[in-house]
Amino acid sequence: MLATDYAAQAFDRDIGRLRGMLSQMGGLAEQAIHDAINALQRADTDLATQIRGADKGIDTLQAEVEALAVQIIAERHLADGDLRDVVAALKIAGVIERIGDYAKNIAKRVPLIESEHQIEPITVIPAMARMAAEMVHDVLDAFAARDAQAAVLVCDRDRLLDDFYDGIFRILVTHMVENPATIGQVAHLLFVAKNLERIGDHATNVAEMVYFAATGTPMPERVKTGETR
Amino acid sequence: MLATDYAAQAFDRDIGRLRGMLSQMGGLAEQAIHDAINALQRADTDLATQIRGADKGIDTLQAEVEALAVQIIAERHLADGDLRDVVAALKIAGVIERIGDYAKNIAKRVPLIESEHQIEPITVIPAMARMAAEMVHDVLDAFAARDAQAAVLVCDRDRLLDDFYDGIFRILVTHMVENPATIGQVAHLLFVAKNLERIGDHATNVAEMVYFAATGTPMPERVKTGETR
Numbered sequence: 001m002l003a004t005d006y007a008a009q010a011f012d013r014d015i016g017r018l019r020g021m022l023s024q025m026g027g028l029a030e031q032a033i034h035d036a037i038n039a040l041q042r043a044d045t046d047l048a049t050q051i052r053g054a055d056k057g058i059d060t061l062q063a064e065v066e067a068l069a070v071q072i073i074a075e076r077h078l079a080d081g082d083l084r085d086v087v088a089a090l091k092i093a094g095v096i097e098r099i100g101d102y103a104k105n106i107a108k109r110v111p112l113i114e115s116e117h118q119i120e121p122i123t124v125i126p127a128m129a130r131m132a133a134e135m136v137h138d139v140l141d142a143f144a145a146r147d148a149q150a151a152v153l154v155c156d157r158d159r160l161l162d163d164f165y166d167g168i169f170r171i172l173v174t175h176m177v178e179n180p181a182t183i184g185q186v187a188h189l190l191f192v193a194k195n196l197e198r199i200g201d202h203a204t205n206v207a208e209m210v211y212f213a214a215t216g217t218p219m220p221e222r223v224k225t226g227e228t229r
Numbered sequence: 230m231l232a233t234d235y236a237a238q239a240f241d242r243d244i245g246r247l248r249g250m251l252s253q254m255g256g257l258a259e260q261a262i263h264d265a266i267n268a269l270q271r272a273d274t275d276l277a278t279q280i281r282g283a284d285k286g287i288d289t290l291q292a293e294v295e296a297l298a299v300q301i302i303a304e305r306h307l308a309d310g311d312l313r314d315v316v317a318a319l320k321i322a323g324v325i326e327r328i329g330d331y332a333k334n335i336a337k338r339v340p341l342i343e344s345e346h347q348i349e350p351i352t353v354i355p356a357m358a359r360m361a362a363e364m365v366h367d368v369l370d371a372f373a374a375r376d377a378q379a380a381v382l383v384c385d386r387d388r389l390l391d392d393f394y395d396g397i398f399r400i401l402v403t404h405m406v407e408n409p410a411t412i413g414q415v416a417h418l419l420f421v422a423k424n425l426e427r428i429g430d431h432a433t434n435v436a437e438m439v440y441f442a443a444t445g446t447p448m449p450e451r452v453k454t455g456e457t458r
Contacts, residue, residue, distance in 0.1 A: 074302050083303065173413050173416055176405060187398070190416060190419065
């Protein structure tokens with residue numbers, strides 16, 4: 001067996017570990033989004049508190065991915081394509097950590113939104129949350145499969161999520177105008193919708209990283225949409 | 230001259246370049262915050278448009294810092310302290326890029342907030358913006374000086390910024406209740422205040438990175454405050 005084969009095997013093991021950790025982080029982030037929205041719908045402050053604990057797990061994994069990725073870059077002599085993969089893993093971990101923060105932020109607002117009267121526009125939030133969580137799920141699948149085309153499809157869906165957000169923004173503002181007594185709570189719902197829209201932007205950013213890692217070229221501008229609204 | 234001296238010189242040159250690029254990024258981000266708030270105050274949509282162009286400069290620098298940092302990690306055999314410095318530079322560039330995005334997001338809201346009647350609560354925003362921009366400025370000075378204690382001081386100030394945000398949130402909600410006709414515009418102002426509060430969180434995150442790079446130990450928990458409100 002040649003030395004280069006050993007090096008290749010070692011790299012395969014390393015990148016395999018990174019992928020496994022990212023997939024675990026992605027699973028936790030997806031779960032956090034679902035839990036946060038369930039907590040919101042049911043005004044379940046206990047579940048909301050649990051989400052903060054789960055977020056610590058995501059943060060720990062992110063620090064581990066970062067340390068391992070830096071070690072791999074420093075110690076192995078990587079070919080360009082492999083180096084792109086490791087740098088992508090490092091960056092994707094950072095983005096998933098932020099997605100976890102958005103879910104945590106939604107959870108934190110649960111006790112602030114809770115009231116004896118369910119606020120009607122809350123009913124449109126879960127569908128938007130499902131769409132955002134699916135984007136996170138699918139973009140990590142695209143990374144695992146190094147599938148640039150699947151990454152492009154995630155970016156396409158961000159436009160729908162943005163439209164969804166614009167619609168919810170208008171619904172919430174109208175609701176505030178017609179029910180001034182609920183303005184304080186509905187303001188928090190505005191931020192919930194915004195957090196979901198931002199999760200979509202971050203999934204889009206990951207999609208761009210996956211595309212670049214898989215192809216070595218940036219994603220064409222026309223499909224990019226991941227910017228702050 | 231020994232080979233290790235050459236290596237040390239080469240590293241000094243590399244880290245010097247990274248610091249220079251970060252300082253340039255920080256200057257652009259600070260300017261973007263000031264410009265965005267000026268645009269908001271004067272309802273100056275031309276200035277708001279220019280800020281989007283300036284943000285591209287920040288994005289380009291971030292990509293350059295990332296490429297250079299990865300190259301340094303891959304090609305030089307760095308001692309632990311030096312490696313921490315380069316990883317910190319890589320991460321700080323990512324955070325400044327996001328600070329630039331928040332300023333850009335404020336700028337984007339200028340045409341949505343503009344109206345024939347100045348909305349009164351807009352007058353409390355600039356003081357908050359100055360505080361946020363100063364935190365960005367000071368934390369980059371702390372990085373340049375490898376000054377862990379200065380980094381701790383930035384974190385302390387984040388509490389004041391958070392209190393400022395809470396106050397503005399209440400003022401804006403009260404204003405909406407009393408002036409339902411302005412709810413749509415004031416909702417955008419809520420996001421402006423939120424963006425400034427997030428800029429403070431990001432300065433705090435950078436402060437934690439500076440502390441770790443300078444000392445090799447994480448900043449003590451009690452002074453940490455940088456989490457999404």
